[in-house]
Amino acid sequence: MEEDKKKKQVMVAIDESECSHYALQWTLDNLHDTIVDSHLIIFTVQSAVDVGYIFATSYGSAPPELVTSIQERNKKVAVALLERAKDICSKHEIEAEPLMEIGDPKEKICEAVDKFNIQLLVLGSHGRGAIKRAFLGSVSSYCVNHAKCPVLVVKKND
Template sequence: MENQKKKIMVAIDESEYSRYALEWALQNLHASIANNQLLVFTVQPISDYSYLHASAYGATPPELIRNIQENQKKVALNLLEQAKELCKKYGVTAETITEVGDPKDLICEAVEKSKVRLLVLGSHSRGALKRAFLGSVSNHCVQNVKCPVLVVKKTA
């Protein structure tokens, strides 16, 4: 068990904050990351299609929904490909994972399922009021995962 590589996960989204967190981790935790297994994880959100206009038959066109879902998947895969390229610049090979659902829950589930030893997240630096209304993925993960969590805040 001691010889097994430990898993480090960086959860990313499309924000500049998560890209910053990934790059920060690659720069500052390079030795740890290079000697272990890096997982880069992103979540495709579940979309609310209720805003789409109903067709003449009173239903949301399934083709339109499929197109939206396919586009979200392409965006997620592109994001992960960019992350892999960034990792390569630092000489690190990363495994990428994407899931569909609520980021708060899926990040926690992925940490548990993959037996992650360190979770790295970016901070959107929202104020207390915005966090209260919008929620905070990083705060949720800090409270719920069973491994250390490093929240990287982008400085000016």
């Protein structure tokens, strides 16, 4: 771990979207020489959807088995996502540390930046318009304004 403290800390936040995979690939293709000697963290966040609340307001209450099943499925998806990303990094001869949190993605990403002393955060851009961003929010916009490090937002050109 002493060796990691000397290395630059770079984090690529990913989700299931094509734009986040593009951001990871872009980072590996374009910043390879910069990050090859860095400590690269691949970070994903499982959304903490309150299934119990949804069912309680609609149907009375959610069976505990259903809640557990949904949580287990979400975890499997996140683990598979991280494994895929780690394999992509390996093909570029870059070792990456996969990390997963549960909660609100924008908040968890910024917390991880602080916790791991990240020096560069890379995110993909969903390319939403102003109206969708206003209603759905934007993780990348939030992180640009709140992360305590430089943030690189990679936008896929169509």
